[in-house]
Amino acid sequence: MACPxxxxxxxxxxxxxxxxxxECDSLQRVPVPPPGRAARCHCCGNVLLRNPQGGLDKPIALxxxxxxxxxxxxxxxxxxxxxxxxxxxxxxxxxxxxxxRTGMGEIAVVVLITSILGPGLLIVSSLYALLSVRFNRxxxxxxxALSWISHLEPWGMLDVFxxxxxxxxxxxxxxATLHVGPSLYAFVALIPVSAAASAAFEPELLWxxxxxxxxx
Numbered sequence: 001m002a003c004p005x006x007x008x009x010x011x012x013x014x015x016x017x018x019x020x021x022x023e024c025d026s027l028q029r030v031p032v033p034p035p036g037r038a039a040r041c042h043c044c045g046n047v048l049l050r051n052p053q054g055g056l057d058k059p060i061a062l063x064x065x066x067x068x069x070x071x072x073x074x075x076x077x078x079x080x081x082x083x084x085x086x087x088x089x090x091x092x093x094x095x096x097x098x099x100x101r102t103g104m105g106e107i108a109v110v111v112l113i114t115s116i117l118g119p120g121l122l123i124v125s126s127l128y129a130l131l132s133v134r135f136n137r138x139x140x141x142x143x144x145a146l147s148w149i150s151h152l153e154p155w156g157m158l159d160v161f162x163x164x165x166x167x168x169x170x171x172x173x174x175x176a177t178l179h180v181g182p183s184l185y186a187f188v189a190l191i192p193v194s195a196a197a198s199a200a201f202e203p204e205l206l207w208x209x210x211x212x213x214x215x216x
Contacts, residue, residue, distance in 0.1 A: 021046050032208055049204045056134045062197035063127045069190040070120055077181030091183060092116060118155030125149050126201055133209045146206055158191045
């Protein structure tokens with residue numbers, strides 16, 4: 001027996017793409033829903049595609065702000081330690097270099113990936129795909145960039161890095177005087193901005209606009 005049509009899957013007049021439900025594997029053609037609405041599976045009601053309020057302009061603005069904040073977080077002093085009159089200035093990159101020089105190469109690589117490379121590649125890849133779809137330009141390797149976003153997301157652990165910084169503050173408070181640099185403020189602002197950008201980003205919508213289904 002045919003599955004009943006879910007009213008929320010009735011969207012705009014944009015050409016519908018063939019999609020498979022990730023819950024029941026039902027194949028169906030799904031149009032792009034209106035802003036703020038979601039398209040659901042006709043059979044099980046699982047959300048197949050959502051179109052966040054604000055369209056593509058909202059995640060583009062948020063990811064642009066996140067990229068600016070990430071550059072600022074790496075361009076200036078992150079923290080200055082005053083130990084008995086001797087000042088030690090560090091940056092986020094400097095923290096990775098310092099860990100490597102003390103023999104903790106594995107930790108240095110993890111800090112570098114989760115605080116700089118991972119978030120940077122995720123932001124740039126997302127912006128690249130968003131701008132390509134927003135301005136209807138088939139930029140080179142845009143589909144590869146979009147497919148890599150899901151693999152990059154677990155490596156953007158900005159909040160975990162910030163938690164480590166707070167723990168270090170507590171441990172160093174009795175040993176040195178800490179002076180917060182402008183990069184730390186940019187990094188703190190980057191955490192909620194990147195989280196908001198990720199929440200407003202809908203990869204399935206981009207795959208739909210590119211005219212293909214998301215590879216499973």
